[in-house]
Amino acid sequence: MTDLKAVALLAGVSRATAARAFASPDVVRPATREQVFAAARALNFRPNRIGRQLRQQATRLLGVVVPNLLNPVFAEQFQAMEHAARVHGYNLLLATTDYNVEREAEVVEDLLRQRVDGLVLTVTEAHDNPLLDALSREVTPFVLAYHQPLRDDFSAVSVDNRAGMAMATEHLLQLGHRRIGMVAGPALQSDRSRLRYLGYCDALRAHGLPSLPIIEMPAHTQAELATLTPHLQRPNAPTALVCSNDLLAISVIAELRRGGHQVPRHLSVIGFDGIALGTQMHPSLCSVVQPIEALALAVIQQLLAQIDGAAPASVCLPCHIRPGESIANTWSKPHEKVR
Template sequence: MIPVTIHHVAQKARCSVASVSRVVNGTGPASPAMRARVEVAVAELGFQPSEVGRSLARRSRRILGVLVPSVTNPIFAASLAGIQDRARAAGLSVLIAQSDYDPGREREAVEALLAERPAGLVLTVCDPYDSLALDLVERQGIPTVLVYNDPGDRRISAVTVDSRGASRALVEQMIALGHRRIVFVAGHFAASDRSRLRYLGYADAVSAAGLPVEPPTEVDFIVGADDVDLTELVSRLRPTAIVASNDLLALSVIASLRRLGLDVPGQVSVAGFDGIALGRLVDPPLTTVEQPAGTMGVAAVSLLLELAAGRCESQRLLINHTFRPGGTLQPPVAQVRLSKRRQSSQNLVHQESSR
């Protein structure tokens, strides 16, 4: 059960450990006879060089550290899958950590990753503008790429999408369709700059159209399918369209609206962000802004490899988003009638047909 080391191999092949190392790694010269002897010994003993000793000796690890807020969010799972695939192609193992959207935990997680002395780091942090974890990373000077985060004035590379622009475009589309009461629903607002940028895009579009900018509605929303309660929001603002800060939340919002007896998109339109695969499976398909998470993961690792090899400088990659029409966004119905009677209605839910 004791793992077989290079010394065992050397003994069996009657040569020095140096020669074994050279044969196994294909570095340096070796006579055919030697090569054969070593290969036989390796096969018989089932020798596999220890990455620990190996990375200690060459003071560089074949490991990548990855931090995401939560792997149960399909968008990060997809990103992780992309990272993992690209890393494997480059012969790197992937060390993974989750922050659960908690800055404190984020810092601990990054510390643990750093202790492994990885070749590089791929991070999606809560708030890049105020992240102890990023401070740590910067001080260490280890190659790092942010995913989904805007690095601000840090000298850190990033692969991002134009969250604010995408959000603005989406909301402009809603306005063009005739929506006038549009609200923004967010989860983890405090702990997600993605949410925040998307809200800003919403605000851009709404205020440009001279409509009221509602403060974001924050809902308790962690795992991905919690029940959200929109009763108060719906009764107070009676929106005709809701922008959710991500697809998972959008699906929750839709389920919640339907529980309130509201038809989506008949009475309320809903749109999200991310473009998770499951959005296409629901009926009608979710209207969303697609951001290719897998591709972003792949791009992040590719960039990281270039960075680590010193073949390029710190830089930012902007990945294109695409609008996916889906079917949960429609022109509002009975727009005029509704706004005429705005004051008089005290109904909890506003079912146009009953008025």
């Protein structure tokens, strides 16, 4: 069976250099690295990672837990994290939970059994979470993604969800809207949604305006016309809707069109996340942008720092409004329903 010594001999390098080419390719000169890889291909050799992991007591694996990949914000995050991790010689293991608390505990336990070196977690609820309390007593470090800092011994990377939604609501207020509703998933399904709801209320209260009853959808990222219609038919119906995430906002626009409402002619709609898909639709989606790539990079940096012995730390990144065609001012657009 071909071994590393044979690869080194064929490549014309030392065994130590051949080992470095596989273990830390960035520290080997490109020409030498390619000689080693060419020899490995010729000899059909692959390094034994498991043996190396056992010797080093490290798997070079990071576990990533997200609610789902149906929401592009998590797919975009994962892609950016994978790129950042690979630069440092790590690979990612992904698990989804569908906002199920029991499932969160199961997948984290499974990842720990696979001896991941660290965890990136987006959970349903980060406050008073028994899973996080248990993890804080483990040796495996973890970083919370999208959750705002909760405790000094937790590492978290997020945006200010409350301030971000207040910014979105204020943006609509500046366009003349005074009846602004909020659309969210079931029972404000996540702690992020609840903070965004508080931000919506903050902005209205600052202008002496009441918040409208929340329009609660049966799914976190999917709207339905039957739920929207009663809110749009009542006296003093909203002229604008803020949505707890972009995918829900896109679904709201589709359902409104199905019911004969034009966006933004009859209703303005704004989302939260800033996913790329929002710029590719018509009307383009106005959204509060989370810097997903910067967040993903910060998450990996924080986790690798903890693996190297650094103390937990938290970062709150700025967000901003991305203009879009899905909103309009109230003084130039009528809001009657299409007949």
